[in-house]
Amino acid sequence: MNGNIIAINFPFIVVALLLALGFYTIGFKRNLIKVVIGVEILESAVNLFLIALGYVKGGYAPIYTLAPKKAVGNMVLPTPQALTLTSIVIGVAVSALMLAFAVNIYRHYGTLDVTRIRRLRG
Amino acid sequence: MMEHLPALMIAIPLFGAFTTPLLKKRQNIAAIWALIITVITFGLSLLLLQEVLSKGIIVYVFGANKPTLVLPSGYRVPVRIIFEIDAMGAFMALSATLMSFIGALYSYSHVEMETGLEKYYALLLLLEVGIIGMVLTGDLFNLFVFLEVAGIAGSALVGFRNYRGEASEAGIKYLMVSSVASLMVLFSIGLLYGQYGNLNMAYLSRQIHLDTVDMIALGLLFVSFAMKCGAVPMHYWVPDAYTEVPAGINPTLLVATYASLYALFRVSFSLFGAITWNMARVGWIMSILGVLTMFIGVTMALVQKDVKRLMSYHAISQTGYMLLGVGVGLTVLNDPAKLSAFGRAAMAGGIFHIINHIIYKSLLLMTAGALFYVTGTRNLNEMGGLARKMPYTTIAFIVGAAAISGLPPFNGFASKFLIYETSYQLNPLLAVFAMVTSVLTLASFVKVFASAFLGPPLEKYEEVREVPKPMVTAMIILAILCILFGLFPNVVLNKLIYPAVDALIKLAQYQSWGGLV
Amino acid sequence: MNFTLLSPSGFWDPVLWLIFLILFGIIGYIIYSRGNPSYKPNTEQVKPYLSGNVEPSKEKIMVRAGDIYWGFITALDEYYVALKRMHTGDLRDYILWYLGIGAIILFILVGGV
Numbered sequence: 001m002n003g004n005i006i007a008i009n010f011p012f013i014v015v016a017l018l019l020a021l022g023f024y025t026i027g028f029k030r031n032l033i034k035v036v037i038g039v040e041i042l043e044s045a046v047n048l049f050l051i052a053l054g055y056v057k058g059g060y061a062p063i064y065t066l067a068p069k070k071a072v073g074n075m076v077l078p079t080p081q082a083l084t085l086t087s088i089v090i091g092v093a094v095s096a097l098m099l100a101f102a103v104n105i106y107r108h109y110g111t112l113d114v115t116r117i118r119r120l121r122g
Numbered sequence: 123m124m125e126h127l128p129a130l131m132i133a134i135p136l137f138g139a140f141t142t143p144l145l146k147k148r149q150n151i152a153a154i155w156a157l158i159i160t161v162i163t164f165g166l167s168l169l170l171l172q173e174v175l176s177k178g179i180i181v182y183v184f185g186a187n188k189p190t191l192v193l194p195s196g197y198r199v200p201v202r203i204i205f206e207i208d209a210m211g212a213f214m215a216l217s218a219t220l221m222s223f224i225g226a227l228y229s230y231s232h233v234e235m236e237t238g239l240e241k242y243y244a245l246l247l248l249l250e251v252g253i254i255g256m257v258l259t260g261d262l263f264n265l266f267v268f269l270e271v272a273g274i275a276g277s278a279l280v281g282f283r284n285y286r287g288e289a290s291e292a293g294i295k296y297l298m299v300s301s302v303a304s305l306m307v308l309f310s311i312g313l314l315y316g317q318y319g320n321l322n323m324a325y326l327s328r329q330i331h332l333d334t335v336d337m338i339a340l341g342l343l344f345v346s347f348a349m350k351c352g353a354v355p356m357h358y359w360v361p362d363a364y365t366e367v368p369a370g371i372n373p374t375l376l377v378a379t380y381a382s383l384y385a386l387f388r389v390s391f392s393l394f395g396a397i398t399w400n401m402a403r404v405g406w407i408m409s410i411l412g413v414l415t416m417f418i419g420v421t422m423a424l425v426q427k428d429v430k431r432l433m434s435y436h437a438i439s440q441t442g443y444m445l446l447g448v449g450v451g452l453t454v455l456n457d458p459a460k461l462s463a464f465g466r467a468a469m470a471g472g473i474f475h476i477i478n479h480i481i482y483k484s485l486l487l488m489t490a491g492a493l494f495y496v497t498g499t500r501n502l503n504e505m506g507g508l509a510r511k512m513p514y515t516t517i518a519f520i521v522g523a524a525a526i527s528g529l530p531p532f533n534g535f536a537s538k539f540l541i542y543e544t545s546y547q548l549n550p551l552l553a554v555f556a557m558v559t560s561v562l563t564l565a566s567f568v569k570v571f572a573s574a575f576l577g578p579p580l581e582k583y584e585e586v587r588e589v590p591k592p593m594v595t596a597m598i599i600l601a602i603l604c605i606l607f608g609l610f611p612n613v614v615l616n617k618l619i620y621p622a623v624d625a626l627i628k629l630a631q632y633q634s635w636g637g638l639v
Numbered sequence: 640m641n642f643t644l645l646s647p648s649g650f651w652d653p654v655l656w657l658i659f660l661i662l663f664g665i666i667g668y669i670i671y672s673r674g675n676p677s678y679k680p681n682t683e684q685v686k687p688y689l690s691g692n693v694e695p696s697k698e699k700i701m702v703r704a705g706d707i708y709w710g711f712i713t714a715l716d717e718y719y720v721a722l723k724r725m726h727t728g729d730l731r732d733y734i735l736w737y738l739g740i741g742a743i744i745l746f747i748l749v750g751g752v
């Protein structure tokens with residue numbers, strides 16, 4: 001019974017682990033590129049959470065064309081899949097812009113150490 | 123056209139944003155095209171405000187046969203993306219379009235010498251689309267998408283002057299804060315969808331009950347929107363972003379911050395309204411955050427030497443006034459005697475302060491931009507004696523500084539008066555903090571005025587002239603608005619603000635889509 | 640049309656305030672105009688008297704912005720040292736503060752306090 005609960009909630013346990021890992025990477029790593037990767041880990045955690053929400057046990061892919069007979073009425077929820085696609089696209093734009101800023105920072109400051117990119121402080 | 127107004131308000135600036143990069147060869151034409159689009163959007167938002175004030179909540183369903191088809195035949199839950207515009211949303215849309223117009227007018231000559239201007243104006247229009255989408259929508263995931271659009275466009279504009287390293291540093295800081303906050307908002311949206319199976323805010327507000335998962339969603343939404351609007355102690359990105367952004371974008375970026383404040387109010391009053399109605403701790407959290415924000419913002423502002431950084435710390439401190447005013451109203455929401463005695467007036471003070479602050483803070487930041495344009499530096503230690511050479515800028519600065527300190531007869535006094543009186547009745551200590559903050563605000567603006575404008579004229583600024591006409595026009599328009607809102611405050615209150623307060627308090631109207639269902 | 644702003648325990652009438660301001664301004668101007676008419680602008684009269692010493696250049700004598708509130712800032716020195724140590728400018732601290740306050744607010748809302 002104990003193993004069954006872990007098996008059912010396994011995606012959500014992975015989401016919690018990825019969230020913790022993402023926040024650890026943003027909060028405690030010194031290289032700016034690693035901080036950007038931390039944001040991307042957070043993004044994957046939230047996307048995994050959205051997809052795992054929509055699962056129906058024994059469900060089929062939510063496509064009506066050429067669907068097998070017993071699949072109608074037994075499909076996985078399609079809305080979280082749409083939300084995840086939107087979120088992935090937004091994540092691409094954010095990552096691209098962050099990396100462009102990181103390249104420009106390297107050109108002007110000569111370093112990627114977060115503790116030295118601090119000209120705007122106080 | 124009247125029934126398709128909400129869709130037009132998104133479509134016209136979006137069309138402008140996508141056609142502006144085509145005007146790469148002639149950059150003045152890009153500026154004029156952006157001006158035309160922002161004027162048209164401002165006119166549309168005035169029409170929208172008039173519609174909402176006369177007919178109640180406007181509902182617009184995207185993709186249905188009729189725009190008000192919330193529940194199609196055979197459905198018991200709402201489907202499709204629904205825009206639900208009440209008086210508060212129309213009020214925020216009005217301030218967003220007005221500030222984009224003023225910003226585009228100011229930018230016409232402020233960034234004339236830079237390159238890549240077609241991208242600048244395209245990003246300005248995209249930022250405006252993001253803000254208008256956030257305040258008009260009635261769907262949670264739509265709110266997230268427009269929040270991200272505003273965040274990405276805003277941070278690209280913060281890093282616009284990429285020949286300076288500090289601009290890219292400010293850009294990446296703003297983008298990091300914005301994307302972490304938006305990801306946590308998406309996480310809570312996922313939590314709410316998993317619980318109830320629908321994303322429409324009015325439908326969700328009927329179903330929400332007191333449950334641990336819902337409380338976690340409320341906490342995450344509250345903290346993420348509080349970070350995005352600059353509440354202490356998560357305010358560190360505000361001075362960096364507001365200093366490095368070109369001064370013509372400052373009005374619109376300010377409204378983007380207050381659109382997140384609007385989202386915070388929408389979550390506390392409408393989405394979770396059934397729970398916060400008798401849970402006073404949410405209102406107390408908001409009021410305590412407000413008081414902390416006010417005090418730390420203004421004491422950090424006193425020691426700054428960079429003029430735009432000083433003004434952005436003041437922006438943080440004035441956000442505290444809004445949080446305090448609306449927090450007082452939220453705390454007494456379930457007590458009808460106290461609500462009518464001082465709760466409603468406190469919320470009116472807080473919401474009136476939003477538009478007052480947007481007007482005078484944009485004015486002050488534009489005068490700081492004018493100082494930068496003329497002297498080439500933002501360091502107050504090097505400026506002096508500019509009052510005789512730039513008379514219009516000086517007058518605009520005096521009006522703005524008097525308005526932010528709460529001196530009569532300008533508009534800052536009218537909203538601060540309401541906040542002082544009503545927060546005193548909840549707890550006298552809150553009003554004490556508010557007044558001390560006002561005094562310290564006046565002190566720091568006297569410092570800026572004395573060091574930049576007064577004093578003997580220096581030799582290195584001998585041939586300084588007044589800034590070009592579009593910049594002066596934008597500043598004088600805002601100064602006139604400051605004076606008008608201060609002389610006739612009850613006209614603004616009765617027509618704009620009290621309908622917005624009632625739209626937030628009356629949950630039943632919002633839940634039934636204005637009586638449609 | 641009624642121009643008064645009514646609050647729960649008082650009122651504020653800006654037009655009345657302006658009328659009184661103009662009235663007192665006129666009274667003040669009448670008193671001012673009966674003053675000493677011997678001021679001649681832009682002549683030797685307006686130069687500062689320094690006992691015959693040479694007047695230093697304006698850059699040396701102007702009061703800079705950083706010196707204006709020296710007394711106030713030095714009196715609150717411990718507060719400002721603590722505050723400035725909070726504002727590091729380090730990108731990671733922005734997110735760590737968010738996590739800390741998020742944890743506190745979640746704790747209060749879920750019912751710990």
